[in-house]
Amino acid sequence: MTTMTSSLVRRSLGAFVIGSVLSATAFSAPASASETAGHYEVPRLEWTFGGLSGYFDKQQLRRGFKVYQTVCQACHNLAHLSYRNLTQPGGPELPKEEVEAYAAQKQVADGFNDAGEVNMRPAKLADLFVGPFKNDKEAAAALNGSVPPDLSLITKARSIERNIEWYAFPFIMLKDILTQYQEQGADYTHALLTGYTDPPADFNLLPGLSYNRVFPGHQIGMPQPLSDGMVEYDDGTPSTLDQQAKDVTAFLAWAAEPSLVERKKLGAWVLIYLIILAGLLYASKKLIWRNVKH
Amino acid sequence: MSHASSYEPKTSVTRWLDARLPIVRFIADFMVFPTPRNLNYLWTFGAILAFMLIAQIVTGVILAMHFAPNTALAFDSVEKIMRDVNYGWLMRYAHAVGASMFFLAVYIHMFRGIYYGSYKAPREVLWMIGVAIFLVMMATAFMGYSLIWGQMSFWAVTVITNLFSSLDTLYSGLGTTLVQWIWGGFSVDNATLNRLFSLHYLLPFVLVGLVVLHVWALHVVGSNNPTGVEVKNVEKETLPFYAYFTTKDLFALAAFGVIFAYFVFFTPNYLGDAVNYVPANPLLTPPHIVPEWYFLPFYAILRAVPSKLGGVLAMFGAIVVLFFVPWLDTSRVRSASYRPMFRWFFWAFVFSCLALGYLGAAPVTETSTMASQFFTFYYFAFFLIVMPVVGIYETPKPQPDSIADTFTHKSDDGSGRGARPVAAE
Numbered sequence: 001m002t003t004m005t006s007s008l009v010r011r012s013l014g015a016f017v018i019g020s021v022l023s024a025t026a027f028s029a030p031a032s033a034s035e036t037a038g039h040y041e042v043p044r045l046e047w048t049f050g051g052l053s054g055y056f057d058k059q060q061l062r063r064g065f066k067v068y069q070t071v072c073q074a075c076h077n078l079a080h081l082s083y084r085n086l087t088q089p090g091g092p093e094l095p096k097e098e099v100e101a102y103a104a105q106k107q108v109a110d111g112f113n114d115a116g117e118v119n120m121r122p123a124k125l126a127d128l129f130v131g132p133f134k135n136d137k138e139a140a141a142a143l144n145g146s147v148p149p150d151l152s153l154i155t156k157a158r159s160i161e162r163n164i165e166w167y168a169f170p171f172i173m174l175k176d177i178l179t180q181y182q183e184q185g186a187d188y189t190h191a192l193l194t195g196y197t198d199p200p201a202d203f204n205l206l207p208g209l210s211y212n213r214v215f216p217g218h219q220i221g222m223p224q225p226l227s228d229g230m231v232e233y234d235d236g237t238p239s240t241l242d243q244q245a246k247d248v249t250a251f252l253a254w255a256a257e258p259s260l261v262e263r264k265k266l267g268a269w270v271l272i273y274l275i276i277l278a279g280l281l282y283a284s285k286k287l288i289w290r291n292v293k294h
Numbered sequence: 295m296s297h298a299s300s301y302e303p304k305t306s307v308t309r310w311l312d313a314r315l316p317i318v319r320f321i322a323d324f325m326v327f328p329t330p331r332n333l334n335y336l337w338t339f340g341a342i343l344a345f346m347l348i349a350q351i352v353t354g355v356i357l358a359m360h361f362a363p364n365t366a367l368a369f370d371s372v373e374k375i376m377r378d379v380n381y382g383w384l385m386r387y388a389h390a391v392g393a394s395m396f397f398l399a400v401y402i403h404m405f406r407g408i409y410y411g412s413y414k415a416p417r418e419v420l421w422m423i424g425v426a427i428f429l430v431m432m433a434t435a436f437m438g439y440s441l442i443w444g445q446m447s448f449w450a451v452t453v454i455t456n457l458f459s460s461l462d463t464l465y466s467g468l469g470t471t472l473v474q475w476i477w478g479g480f481s482v483d484n485a486t487l488n489r490l491f492s493l494h495y496l497l498p499f500v501l502v503g504l505v506v507l508h509v510w511a512l513h514v515v516g517s518n519n520p521t522g523v524e525v526k527n528v529e530k531e532t533l534p535f536y537a538y539f540t541t542k543d544l545f546a547l548a549a550f551g552v553i554f555a556y557f558v559f560f561t562p563n564y565l566g567d568a569v570n571y572v573p574a575n576p577l578l579t580p581p582h583i584v585p586e587w588y589f590l591p592f593y594a595i596l597r598a599v600p601s602k603l604g605g606v607l608a609m610f611g612a613i614v615v616l617f618f619v620p621w622l623d624t625s626r627v628r629s630a631s632y633r634p635m636f637r638w639f640f641w642a643f644v645f646s647c648l649a650l651g652y653l654g655a656a657p658v659t660e661t662s663t664m665a666s667q668f669f670t671f672y673y674f675a676f677f678l679i680v681m682p683v684v685g686i687y688e689t690p691k692p693q694p695d696s697i698a699d700t701f702t703h704k705s706d707d708g709s710g711r712g713a714r715p716v717a718a719e
Contacts (some may be wrong), residue, residue, distance in 0.1 A: 288536065
């Protein structure tokens with residue numbers, strides 16, 4: 001199935017459900033919650049890794065990895081990722097030599113030398129990512145008391161808050177399931193990275209913190225990390241804030257679940273198999289019961 | 295409906311074995327077990343549940359080979375399964391989504407039992423074993439969720455184990471002592487995780503034992519059916535289990551499998567909480583502590599009662615009351631198809647359970663608390679008031695004399711509604 005047809009299916013399915021939902025949501029009093037007191041409704045974006053035939057765009061992951069290298073990795077780690085993952089199919093598929101050189105920038109402990117001291121050696125492909133800090137205490141000491149979260153699961157560990165009236169809830173739930181809305185964390189991450197705005201006039205912002213319209217409580221320890229032209233892309237893609245945020249979010253979504261493509265590909269076959277099996281079993285049942293009054 | 299054995303060993307070897315361990319006879323009799331012809335597709339959930347239990351055990355045993363029940367390693371070992379174990383992601387998602395599917399099926403199975411009066415004599419023991427299965431399932435699922443050792447795992451364990459401290463109001467120190475005994479220390483820590491893992495591995499096999507009893511009891515009294523009328527003529531009204539009901543159950547299982555697979559492969563995290571992908575942190579409480587969806591109605595009941603001990607009693611009472619259902623329902627008519635009043639109360643009960651589920655996840659406000667109290671009241675009223683009272687005052691619609699009546703005159707008889715097979719899910 002090509003991506004185009006599947007996204008078409010997705011959209012039309014979505015449109016069908018949205019249609020039925022609209023009548024319900026039309027009654028909710030503050031129609032769009034995005035303007036009400038500080039609440040920003042995170043928009044749902046189109047990601048290549050969404051939907052039935054989701055995949056990761058190699059070029060986008062490479063751009064995202066560049067954003068990570070240039071900006072994020074100064075403070076954040078990807079502790080669940082191994083360097084070798086960067087070379088594996090379905091991901092950024094970077095050349096082995098490039099990743100080896102990237103890994104070798106870091107030192108890892110590997111047993112003890114003959115003098116009984118911890119033996120340090122450059123990281124290899126098989127090693128897990130080495131973070132910028134030895135531990136949370138060191139991070140907090142260096143960063144004004146805040147500990148930057150590990151990013152390897154960030155797109156799965158975040159969801160978006162939505163104001164849903166109770167009567168619309170079953171419809172939204174159904175819509176989320178049918179349109180396979182598993183990208184809330186990605187939407188949140190993108191919205192956070194692009195969510196640095198001036199605080200409202202009456203907002204009491206604590207010193208050292210930044211205002212972010214998406215972050216819970218709106219006061220975030222991380223200063224605005226990305227901005228237009230911050231990262232120079234190798235493939236000529238215009239380096240806007242929005243583009244950087246999308247690219248690094250896609251990279252983090254891949255880092256959170258490198259098996260996603262394999263899962264969706266296998267899933268399509270499993271569904272086809274089960275539907276045919278169910279059809280055959282139904283036919284058998286009909287056949288066996290054909291002369292039975294019941 | 296225990297039936298006489300029709301198995302006759304044909305070879306000398308099977309005759310020899312039959313005289314010593316009649317296991318072939320047991321299987322053969324199982325296969326020809328007479329089952330009412332008029333069962334609808336709601337009756338296929340028994341087979342679906344049996345499959346789910348086996349699926350959970352198989353995936354669970356594989357996961358346990360790679361899981362490290364240690365507070366320092368548990369979360370990372372789960373991620374290792376997701377990333378580095380061959381098809382580990384499939385095992386883990388199948389197990390996590392499988393728990394949800396197990397509960398989805400068990401709730402449908404239970405509502406079916408209530409609608410068609412499957413708990414009434416002579417099926418009281420069958421029903422009560424079922425309630426015990428439900429209780430053990432809940433304990434097992436809760437413990438399994440805790441093993442991930444994410445933020446929600448950790449805080450769910452903290453909140454639920456702390457419920458026992460409410461016993462301090464009965465006898466000073468009783469609750470605190472009990473909680474520390476459960477924890478194996480003074481906080482939820484490594485000792486707690488270890489015992490949760492041990493019990494999570496043990497309880498599924500207790501479930502298998504209970505399921506054996508459940509099926510045994512079923513084979514003594516026979517299946518209920520949509521009319522609620524007992525089988526009178528085995529020849530005319532039943533069919534052997536094998537071939538007729540195995541194909542029907544297998545078809546339903548495959549259809550259920552489509553939904554299961556859809557969630558596993560395409561929305562594996564929809565039914566879980568994102569916060570549980572954050573490693574457990576005893577120093578940081580998440581803003582909303584919410585259990586998995588299948589516990590939400592009971593969580594709403596817990597929160598609806600203003601006193602802590604009262605809430606705990608109400609929550610456990612909501613399950614304990616199920617044990618008494620066979621004696622709370624005073625109607626002699628089993629199937630709600632012939633109970634015009636009870637039917638409405640039944641659907642109101644289903645609605646209440648769904649509403650409590652919604653409220654269990656909603657942030658606490660004055661309105662949500664009031665709504666929770668209202669639906670909690672109805673939850674208990676359904677069992678304690680509706681079941682005894684409606685049974686006495688209701689005039690049931692005429693039931694068919696026999697199951698056969700519903701299909702022998704099918705063309706000219708529209709009233710046999712329970713007998714018509716409903717469309718597949």
